[in-house]
Amino acid sequence: MPKFPSGHATPASVVDALKAVAGHPSKARASFAGGRCVRGTYAPSDQAKEITRSRSFTKPSRVLARFSVSGGNPGIADTDKHVLRGFWFRLGGDGDRSDILTQNAPVHFARTLDQMLAFLKARAPGPNGKPDMMKVRAFSAANPETLHQANYTTAHLLPPSFAGTTYWGVHAFPATNAKGETRFIKFKVVPVGADVPPAADKAKARPADLLHGDFEDQIAAGDMRFSVMALLDRPGDPVMDVTIRWTDEDRREAVRLGTIVITGIEADATCDPSVFNPANLADGIGYPPDEIFAARAAYVISPGEPPLSGNELRFVF
Template sequence: MSMGRLSAFGAISALILAGSAVTGFAADPTPADLVDALNGVFGKHAGMRAAHTKGFCVTGQFTPAPEAAALSKAPHFAKPVPVTGRFSLGGGNPEAPDNVKGNVRGLALRFDLGGGAVTDLVMISAPVFFVQTPALFVEFLQTVGSGDKAKLDAFFAAHPESTRQAAWLGSHPVPASYAGVDYWALHAFTFTNEKGEKALVKYKAIPDAGDLGLSDDEATAKGPNFYEAEMKERLAKGPVSFELVAIRGKDGDPTTDPTLRWDDEDARATSPLGKVSIDALAPSATCDAFSFLPGNVVDGIAGPVDDPVFQARSTAYIVSFIRRQAQ
């Protein structure tokens, strides 16, 4: 879906139409069902995102790597562009603790392509998602919301793929900083270059500061609210940067299941895409005025058409956006 040149209203309508075409089967949850399921567990918080509720806004630049344009004809792979970003904690709790392991950290980016055109990239600090489909997203949240441990155990027994994200998070330390952890967009994307050549990729952002982890004792000592102050302090000393790379796919790699990594994914060849350089905190209002949309891609980038989670996300984000604007 290419929406970079559409107006905000046009973009929203296009996504709602595209979403209903893809997810319009009777058994599939609607975008509102997905947001309601989040609200069911985390409550409704006026004016706030239904997921990744706790976070803060930043600004910076993206400078493409010389090799990037050979992979994709997207404009930001050919010239430096400004970016607006948001770091966040997973889940819909506005007071989620910064110092716990079992939650993802988020990095959402909006690339300003000029002339009113924008494209988005939404990533988390785990290479996999916790459910295969939107219907399972609702079932999982309703099971969590029931507070019934036996039901949750039964869900995991029936869906072993849903244990992968928690296992991954549990085996990695609490990041000491949003600037010190890897982020993945985790879905499979297809790039197209000027010659029409296609490449299957997964995005990964690797922090130039390295992996900064806390021991369990250090995490406890930090308390529940330290990420924003830590970022302010870090930015006072200089930009926070990430290498954006494309993990290279090959024929036969699965593209439909966001709970799956590719074989040997960490050992795969990667291609440099460019440097994300964050230089300042920005007012929340800057990021709250829009929604970072996974499906807001431009010519040269396509999301996976058969990944039901990818296809369902953007319309749910728009429902959350419309509700938080209305409150």
Template sequence: MFRAVAVPVIGAAVLTLPTLPTPAQAADTQSLVDALRAAAGKPPGVRATFAKGQCVRGTYTPSADAGQVTRSLSFTRPWPLVGRFSVGGGNPSAPDTTKTVLRGFSIKILSEGGDTHLLFENAPVHFARTLDQMLGFLQVRAPGPDGKANPEAIAAFAKANPETTRQSAFVAGKPLPGSYAGIVYWGVHTFTGTNLAGQTVPFKFKVVPGAGEIGLSDEEAKGKSAQFLVAELTERIARAPVTFDVVALLAEPGDDLTGDITQRWKNEDERRALKLGTIAVDALEPNETCDEGIFDPGRLADGLGAPDDEIFAARRTAYGISFGQRAK
């Protein structure tokens, strides 16, 4: 499915983790978390988004080509991992049969001397270009006095901000996911690897299911319960580990590396890809294992540079704020 290629030298500098947010950015991030919770009706004790999910455990095994992209111990050696499959939004009881809601997959590669945490979702783009746009998107979806959002306000915002419709259009164009194990997940942001030769390699993560994409027709979906995904995953893992290829989509000249994450790179599905390794999920894990902390998007082992866009910079703060609220 993927072919190994020579990785171009993009530059000699190594990206570093983003600096701590300024007070103004932290205030914006608090507003985002509040808006996420408001859009979901403020259920207590749950994540601000991707509130519904199942913790799992497994392993990561590197491919022979991983060192062409990154020297990171997390990706060039085998390790155990903890993961969490999830359904988007802040409703912990969201029906699995809702087609337009995002599905997520978060992992912690438990590499000695420096773990790596990564967040993936079943769309290759984010739903907002800037923090202000993200806040506006969420605020128009807050329930009114009748407990419902105003569809006219949502439509007006979408018309004024067309880039906020790209993610939902992508998800709506796919069949309802029939299994957590049959979803293609993306990292959305541009990371920068420092490879074994000391070269910097910008790329995006793509996580491809070994079982292929598993989708349900509208008729098949009618026969599914609102909570079928975990039951299906349980039965599947009992037969064999669930596997995914972790793939690096390599940047090309002219790609936007730091700006609009509501847009894909040109010909992204057809471009050069390099397999970093394989994830094998072999057991369900008690949800308490995942709930006792966070999947911290800023936690990256040496050899993997953080994305340089404002949405990613806000995410680390947002996850910490959300954890503090649900832990009360």
């Protein structure tokens, strides 16, 4: 297991802060609350084994996945460019399972859990229901790296569908192949087909809920296909700081590990009780060394949420 970071913040305190920012919605995830559970298939490429010996990436398997939007409000419009789109996917079977989280921005908004908590507290709504913008600006000025994610999403118009979105893994995973060679990789999930941002006027005309609408039609038409890519590290790449990108990340060498095809809709309960756990990584994919990943993998039950059976845990951020 990854080492949990030391500091004042805990996953539980971050969950409380996430819920406060969202207005304390009842019976909702602390983050990425709105989503759709789907199923599909994964087919590995011939190159996958050169990067990792992980059977979850080198063998065909069924896929359980969830498209979602960030924040604790499940009713937020998923066409808002300030709201992240998420894509969780689970590959492999019993004993060889890997759960991977990706989003439509290549960086996280905080480097440490303490910084994440401070970021959220600065944005907590006051008595008038709105955050104190003087506090927000003061925090941003003192922590400029926390603006990298928002700057990226502001500069990139959203594609008109979840199927046309490129998703990034912000963490650097140590990947080990059958020869015992290890290097860091970042996951990038690329739609099969053009990922062209819409024109501004078309963006305004899009429906407010892309997770419904023609979602099923896109799946039925076979339009939800993604290449799972591994971006390969270079000497000196930062692997501890998830708020910054690797140099020339958009154009650097990448290997296609395989292809995910989404084939159907699953009931929300299929994804909700047995929540994706980033600590589930099959041999050949190791734990990223950064603090945010360690905190995500800690997995606590969000305060106020219904209890889960057995040893099930609930995704918090």
